[in-house]
Amino acid sequence: MTRRIARSGIQLALLVAVTVVFIFVLDNRFRVLPQSIHDHLPMHHPGLAVIDITVATCSALALFSSCKLDANVWHRVEKDIYLSSGWISKAYVHVQRKKEEELLPEDRVVLDVRISRQDPVTSNKGEGEERWESRPGGIWLKRTAKRHASDSQKAITAVDVLFGADAVEPRENWEIRDTPLLLDSSGEKQEARLSVRRGPPGKHEKPVPRIRKDGKFKIMQVSDLHLSTGLGVCRDAEPPDHNGGKCDADIRTLDFVGKLLDQEKPDLVVLSGDQVNGETAPDAQSAIFKFAELFIKRKIPYAAIFGNHDDEGSLSRQASMDLLESLPYSLSEAGPGEVDGVGNYLVEVAARGSSHHSALTLYLLDTHGYSPDEQKFRGYDWLKKNQLDWFRSTAQGLKKAHKEYTHVHMDLAFIHIPLPEYRKTDNKIVGAWREPPTAPSFNSGFRDALVDEGVMFVSCGHDHANEYCSLETSGDGKPALWMCYAGGSGFGGYGGYGGYHRRVRFFDVDTNEARITTYKRVEWGETETRVDEQMIVEAGRVVAQ
DSSP: OHHHHHHHHHHHHHHHHHHHHHHHHHHHHHOOSOHHHHTTSTTOOOSEEEEEEEEEEEETTOTTOOSOOOTTTOEEOSOOTTTTOOSSEEEEEEEEEEEGGGOOTTOOEEEEEEEOSSOHHHHOGGGTTOOOEEEGGGEEEEEEOOTTGGGSTTSEEEEEEEESTTOOOOSTTEEEOSSOOOOOHHHHTTOEEEEEEESSOOOOOOOOOBOOTTSEEEEEEEBOOOBOSSSOBOSSOSSTTGGGGOOBHHHHHHHHHHHHHHHHOOSEEEEESOOBOGGGOSSHHHHHHHHHHHHHTTTOOEEEEOOSSGGGSSSOHHHHHHHHHTSTTBOOOOOOTTSSSSOOEEEEEEOSTTOOSEEEEEEEOOOOSBOSOTTTSOSBOOOOHHHHHHHHHHHHHHHHHHHTSSSOOEEEEEOSSOOGGGGOSSSEEESOOOSOOOOOSSOOSHHHHHHHTTEEEEEEOSSTTOOOEEEEEOTTSOEEEEEEEOOBOOTTSOOOTTTOOOEEEEEEEETTTTEEEEEEEESSSSTTSOEEEEEEEETTEEOOO
C-alpha cells in the first residue's frame, strides 16, 4: 500500500512538472497566461518595452518645425542634443514605449541600437542578413515582432542621452554607444551619445561600510573635482609645460583620483562638494557619472555632499541627489525634508566582524551656496539653526547605542564651505595656508555644536589652495577639535597661489587604539609621499601632536 502511494505521488509530481514546462514554453511563444501570472515567470521583467527611437529637430527659421512629437505616443528625453549651443537649432531624442500587455501584433521591439553613417550589415560582415532600420542622427535600429522578444535580456527597455568623448555609463544593465549621434557640425561637437538599458532596472542595496579585520579603516576625502560635460579645460595646471602644455582637465583629474584609489585602497570615499563645475556642465548627469564610475567599478562605497557650484549646471541639488541615491555603492542621502539643504545625513561604519554596533559615525551637512543677505552678510551662506538642531538631536540620540561598542566610538564631520573659525591665525596649523579662508560672515555656532557633541574633526573643501589642519582648543587650553581642508583635487577649478599641486586627503582610523592620523597625496612632485602626516586623535581624544 505504501509503495503504491509513493509511486502515485512520483507520477503526479512528474505530471505537474511536465505541465508547468509545457505552459511556460507555450506562454513564451504565444502569451497564453494572464498578465498577472506572466509577470512573475522567470526571465520576465514587467514594464515598458522600447519599440522605436527617433530624433526630432526644430529650427527658429522653420516656423512649423517642432521638437516635441505627440506626447501620447512618444516620450522625449529632456536634453537638447545641441546643449543650447545651436544658434537656431534644437534637437531631442524621442522614444516610443509600450507596456508589454499593450503590445500589438504590428509592434516591433527594439533589440539593438547602432550609430553609423551606413547600414551596420554592410559595415560589419558578421551581421548576417538581419535588417537594420535607419533613423535621423545616424541611428540604426534592429527590431523584431516576435511575441516573446520583450522578455529577452536583449530587449531595449530604456534610452538616455549622455555627452562628451569621455562619457561613461555606471548604471547596472546600461551601456553607452561609442559613436556620438551624427548631426551637423555644431551639434556633433557636443558628442551626444545614446545610452540604452537592456532588461529590467538594476537592483542594488546600499553597502554597509565596516571596520576591517585588522581593526583599521581608511577614509579618502576628495574635494572640488570641478568636472565638466566633456573633457574640460585645465586651470592653473602644474607644471605648465606638462604633456607639452596639452591638458584635458577631467581626464587628468580622474586619472589622479583613480591612481590613488588603486594605491591607497580606501574603505570609504567622502566627496565634500563641487564635484560638478556648474558653468561648464550643461549636462551635469554626464559629469556625475564620471566620478561615480571610478568608485563603482572598484566597488568602493562613497558619500557626497554639495558645494556652491554643483547646482549651477543643468541639475538642482535635489535632482543631483536623486541621481546619486540611485547609483550602486552610493551612501548619499538627501536627509530630512524639514531641515534646510539637501545632503544632511550620517554614515555609520559598523564594527569589524558581524557586529551590529557602530564604530564610527560620519556627519555630513550641506553648507549651501551664496549668502541669502549679501548686504548684511557678504560672501557665502551658513549652516542654519534647524541643521544644528538636527545634528545635536541626532548625535545625542545615538550616544546610548554607541556606548555599547566594545571599543571607543568616534564621531567625524564633513562640510564644503569652511567655518568662520578657520580664519583664526593663532591656532596651531599643520599644512599650507595659501589663501584667505572664504568662510561665511555670519557665525551660526556649528563649531561649538561639534565640540559639545564630541566630534574629533571636521574637514571641508571650497578654498582649493588651502590644505591645512587647524586646532581649536577648549577654554582650559586643551585640544578640542581639528578643522582640516582637503585641498582641491580637480584641474577644472582654480589652482595658482605659487604653484599649487592638486591633492587628496586621507584619514587612517585605527579602532584598536582609537587613533586617527591624516595626510595628503599630491598629483605632481612628491607623489609617493604622505604629505604633512600627523596624528590628530589618540586613545579617543583630540591631541596636538
